[in-house]
Amino acid sequence: MDAATFRKLGHEMVEWVAAYREGMERLPVRSSVRPGEIRARFAVEPPRAGGGLPSALARLDELVLPGITHWNHPSFFAYFPSNTSYASILGDLVAAGLGAQGMSWQTSPAATEIEEVVMDWLRQMVGLAPEWKGVVHDTASTATLCALLCARERASSFSQNRAGLQGIAAPLTVYLSSQAHSSVEKAALLAGFGRENLRFIDTDEVHALRADLLEQAIAADLVAGCRPCAIVATIGTTGTTAIDPLESIAATVDLAGPDTIWLHVDAALAGTAMVLPECRPLWTGVERADSLVFNPHKWMGAGFDLSAYYVRDPEHLIRVMSTNPTYLRTAEDGAVTNYRDWQIPLGRRFRALKLWFFLLDVGVEGLQARLRRDLANAQWLKEQFDAAPDWERLAPVPLQTVCVRHVPQNLAGDEPALTAHNREIARRINDSGAAYLTPSELKGRQMLRLSIGAETTERRHVEALWFALQAAAGG
Amino acid sequence: MDAATFRKLGHEMVEWVAAYREGMERLPVRSSVRPGEIRARFAVEPPRAGGGLPSALARLDELVLPGITHWNHPSFFAYFPSNTSYASILGDLVAAGLGAQGMSWQTSPAATEIEEVVMDWLRQMVGLAPEWKGVVHDTASTATLCALLCARERASSFSQNRAGLQGIAAPLTVYLSSQAHSSVEKAALLAGFGRENLRFIDTDEVHALRADLLEQAIAADLVAGCRPCAIVATIGTTGTTAIDPLESIAATVDLAGPDTIWLHVDAALAGTAMVLPECRPLWTGVERADSLVFNPHKWMGAGFDLSAYYVRDPEHLIRVMSTNPTYLRTAEDGAVTNYRDWQIPLGRRFRALKLWFFLLDVGVEGLQARLRRDLANAQWLKEQFDAAPDWERLAPVPLQTVCVRHVPQNLAGDEPALTAHNREIARRINDSGAAYLTPSELKGRQMLRLSIGAETTERRHVEALWFALQAAAGG
Numbered sequence: 001m002d003a004a005t006f007r008k009l010g011h012e013m014v015e016w017v018a019a020y021r022e023g024m025e026r027l028p029v030r031s032s033v034r035p036g037e038i039r040a041r042f043a044v045e046p047p048r049a050g051g052g053l054p055s056a057l058a059r060l061d062e063l064v065l066p067g068i069t070h071w072n073h074p075s076f077f078a079y080f081p082s083n084t085s086y087a088s089i090l091g092d093l094v095a096a097g098l099g100a101q102g103m104s105w106q107t108s109p110a111a112t113e114i115e116e117v118v119m120d121w122l123r124q125m126v127g128l129a130p131e132w133k134g135v136v137h138d139t140a141s142t143a144t145l146c147a148l149l150c151a152r153e154r155a156s157s158f159s160q161n162r163a164g165l166q167g168i169a170a171p172l173t174v175y176l177s178s179q180a181h182s183s184v185e186k187a188a189l190l191a192g193f194g195r196e197n198l199r200f201i202d203t204d205e206v207h208a209l210r211a212d213l214l215e216q217a218i219a220a221d222l223v224a225g226c227r228p229c230a231i232v233a234t235i236g237t238t239g240t241t242a243i244d245p246l247e248s249i250a251a252t253v254d255l256a257g258p259d260t261i262w263l264h265v266d267a268a269l270a271g272t273a274m275v276l277p278e279c280r281p282l283w284t285g286v287e288r289a290d291s292l293v294f295n296p297h298k299w300m301g302a303g304f305d306l307s308a309y310y311v312r313d314p315e316h317l318i319r320v321m322s323t324n325p326t327y328l329r330t331a332e333d334g335a336v337t338n339y340r341d342w343q344i345p346l347g348r349r350f351r352a353l354k355l356w357f358f359l360l361d362v363g364v365e366g367l368q369a370r371l372r373r374d375l376a377n378a379q380w381l382k383e384q385f386d387a388a389p390d391w392e393r394l395a396p397v398p399l400q401t402v403c404v405r406h407v408p409q410n411l412a413g414d415e416p417a418l419t420a421h422n423r424e425i426a427r428r429i430n431d432s433g434a435a436y437l438t439p440s441e442l443k444g445r446q447m448l449r450l451s452i453g454a455e456t457t458e459r460r461h462v463e464a465l466w467f468a469l470q471a472a473a474g475g
Numbered sequence: 476m477d478a479a480t481f482r483k484l485g486h487e488m489v490e491w492v493a494a495y496r497e498g499m500e501r502l503p504v505r506s507s508v509r510p511g512e513i514r515a516r517f518a519v520e521p522p523r524a525g526g527g528l529p530s531a532l533a534r535l536d537e538l539v540l541p542g543i544t545h546w547n548h549p550s551f552f553a554y555f556p557s558n559t560s561y562a563s564i565l566g567d568l569v570a571a572g573l574g575a576q577g578m579s580w581q582t583s584p585a586a587t588e589i590e591e592v593v594m595d596w597l598r599q600m601v602g603l604a605p606e607w608k609g610v611v612h613d614t615a616s617t618a619t620l621c622a623l624l625c626a627r628e629r630a631s632s633f634s635q636n637r638a639g640l641q642g643i644a645a646p647l648t649v650y651l652s653s654q655a656h657s658s659v660e661k662a663a664l665l666a667g668f669g670r671e672n673l674r675f676i677d678t679d680e681v682h683a684l685r686a687d688l689l690e691q692a693i694a695a696d697l698v699a700g701c702r703p704c705a706i707v708a709t710i711g712t713t714g715t716t717a718i719d720p721l722e723s724i725a726a727t728v729d730l731a732g733p734d735t736i737w738l739h740v741d742a743a744l745a746g747t748a749m750v751l752p753e754c755r756p757l758w759t760g761v762e763r764a765d766s767l768v769f770n771p772h773k774w775m776g777a778g779f780d781l782s783a784y785y786v787r788d789p790e791h792l793i794r795v796m797s798t799n800p801t802y803l804r805t806a807e808d809g810a811v812t813n814y815r816d817w818q819i820p821l822g823r824r825f826r827a828l829k830l831w832f833f834l835l836d837v838g839v840e841g842l843q844a845r846l847r848r849d850l851a852n853a854q855w856l857k858e859q860f861d862a863a864p865d866w867e868r869l870a871p872v873p874l875q876t877v878c879v880r881h882v883p884q885n886l887a888g889d890e891p892a893l894t895a896h897n898r899e900i901a902r903r904i905n906d907s908g909a910a911y912l913t914p915s916e917l918k919g920r921q922m923l924r925l926s927i928g929a930e931t932t933e934r935r936h937v938e939a940l941w942f943a944l945q946a947a948a949g950g
Contacts, residue, residue: 110542164669194639
């Protein structure tokens with residue numbers, strides 16, 4: 001493709017994206033294609049001749065859109081907000097256009113230094129102390145794996161340089177709440193700790209980790225000859241946005257002595273809320289953690305994938321992750337940051353660019369206003385449920401997620417029937433295309449999980465959701 | 476930002492990218508900014524008010540470009556080709572515009588099914604058997620980590636469900652050549668095997684793994700009570716594009732019995748060459764591997780990041796990687812592919828889109844023509860060195876990388892002087908901005924590593940490199 005064709009198709013695609021966004025509200029939120037339906041529109045064999053792109057682009061509406069679930073739709077209440085702002089789309093366009101590799105400082109100094117700038121901006125925005133250093137990862141899952149690897153190596157005096165976990169005498173143990181995200185368990189298993197060495201700590205009535213049980217579990221493990229290695233605390237669990245008690249957890253960590261138990265904080269969704277000073281009491285104690293991850297690609301709007309991983313001791317991270325083969329060495333290595341040594345992959349896209357674009361466009365105050373709008377929308381919805389006798393709220397609403405179930409009088413106490421009834425409500429809503437929510441399970445109870453915070457979601461969309469839920473529950 | 480502003484800025488950025496690409500040849504290949512120079516142009520604090528994007532976009536040439544090393548420059552001969560084709564830029568634009576999450580089939584069926592389509596296209600293009608199933612990862616580093624985790628779990632009968640590597644009696648060992656990419660060692664360390672359980676196998680005079688030494692190492696480990704777990708063979712090493720002898724390695728694997736030693740093939744760069752049937756003898760034996768990775772984001776042109784990870788037994792991969800918490804379960808789970816269970820992260824960008832765009836645009840025949848051009852350019856350059864008495868070629872040229880050093884008569888035999896002399900040649904070329912190459916070390920000898928294959932690199936650029944090298948060597 002030559003530059004003239006790129007210009008022509010590029011302008012067409014800018015128009016296409018804008019039209020898609022403008023018309024999105026009229027599309028069903030969740031794709032309703034059947035398995036295999038999209039695949040069947042494609043050739044089984046790769047194209048022999050080129051030149052097929054313009055006609056495919058002209059058919060995107062037909063080939064691709066029916067198979068898209070619209071995460072930026074104003075009535076998207078499923079999973080979590082995953083805002084890809086217009087500014088971040090421009091960032092992805094420019095980053096792709098530059099096609100730069102940021103693995104080493106020298107392979108594109110701007111990629112590294114703009115990342116240093118915006119990660120420090122983010123640090124200030126969420127009120128963290130200056131000693132925290134950030135790096136862009138793809139997802140919180142990966143960042144949590146890095147955290148547990150760093151914990152493993154600190155607790156084992158760098159066993160990776162000897163026999164690895166295979167040479168461990170007293171097993172290292174990892175602690176997480178039973179409401180922690182599945183990626184924490186996955187990361188611990190991938191890091192080689194083994195399921196038998198994970199301690200799922202029960203939660204209290206608001207679904208937060210019970211620090212008293214954590215302390216008991218650690219004490220019991222010490223008696224049994226295990227070595228407590230890491231605790232993953234969650235600020236804003238995926239299920240209900242529960243807030244683990246960071247200060248009590250940090251106190252437990254302190255009992256074990258300095259640099260013994262690694263404290264990692266998973267604030268994937270909730271970290272964004274800390275841009276609001278009034279939310280920061282939710283993570284009081286965060287300064288006592290060793291590492292922290294939150295996702296600007298969720299509620300904030302930096303566009304997937306852009307996860308912010310912060311550590312207090314980057315040298316330790318580098319010792320665990322670094323490789324320094326001859327072909328990667330450059331004259332400037334001592335004086336600069338080489339982010340390849342802060343992560344699992346070697347290569348790096350220029351993702352900081354879209355975060356920079358996004359922050360310039362929205363500004364801290366603009367972002368704060370939007371987040372406050374979303375929090376108010378969640379409180380409004382909570383109030384509707386609380387005032388309606390047939391609805392039961394299953395969790396507090398500290399942020400933007402509301403967890404409820406419908407309990408009609410004739411089904412009260414009949415759990416199997418309530419499960420079926422609430423699944424049916426979710427099915428009706430989701431199949432209608434008018435909104436999309438996540439049916440989920442909380443301690444054996446079927447719930448409807450309503451996650452507010454798409455950039456385009458205004459009060460009227462939340463009102464429409466409330467009316468739709470009542471209709472689906474009653475019909 | 477509203478749609479109208481997005482349209483305006485989007486069109487401007489399309490023009491900016493096109494102008495950048497058109498003018499790239501006139502820019503110095505490698506950025507020559509000093510450490511901190513880019514960072515100093517940015518505010519220390521995040522912007523309070525929004526609206527700052529248009530003025531920043533107008534200053535991209537000044538703020539960002541000086542800090543960019545131009546990987547798509549026709550005189551980029553460093554590291555490896557990392558082609559971001561125009562088509563793939565459009566793919567990134569549309570993928571960002573859609574803002575879809577492909578973690579589960581249901582969260583955007585098109586993201587999953589188009590990935591299934593294009594990964595099968597790629598499989599056919601490189602001549603792999605139909606049983607191979609592919610998934611898009613970010614990088615070969617990550618894919619190799621996944622491969623070693625799968626190997627670990629197969630060899631340990633899923634130790635992750637028990638005490639992990641911490642419960643291993645006889646240590647699992649991993650084999651790689653001393654020329655394997657640093658990411659292989661890193662992956663083995665992160666997977667917990669421990670450095671003492673890695674076996675670096677020496678290479679022969681063409682820098683390929685010696686299968687006889689591999690067999691000896693495995694036999695010795697068996698006698699010592701270790702359990703050989705995985706071999707990583709490289710087709711096209713990073714240093715010299717050496718080709719490990721896959722058939723002999725596979726025969727060694729077979730000696731250990733079925734499903735005992737995992738064979739992973741790292742063809743990160745060279746996999747693309749297999750689009751040419753005449754290159755496929757280079758990886759004869761690949762069908763006996765358990766897993767394979769190559770990077771369409773390198774020489775091929777699909778735009779970073781898009782690494783193709785192929786496995787013969789996706790069920791095993793899923794057993795190692797899957798998480799199935801309640802909020803991720805959907806009604807279709809049995810009937811569809813959920814790529815979240817084929818990788819480490821949970822979330823997924825719609826990366827298949829840019830590969831689809833790229834393949835439609837170039838076609839298999841167009842891609843083959845370009846790859847043949849690059850191979851011919853490498854052979855031409857090789858011939859120049861071979862005909863020049865003062866140049867020593869340090870490795871065969873099976874693909875597009877030429878490894879040489881300059882050996883003037885007055886320095887012959889003086890290794891420290893040759894190292895300094897060749898480093899100085901690299902410095903002169905790279906500082907000039909006229910071309911960019913990688914000074915590297917090969918078995919104690921300083922080399923100049925010339926990697927050909929940018930989409931825009933024509934014969935005249937390779938000729939210019941040859942002249943520049945002679946000038947730098949003589950001056």
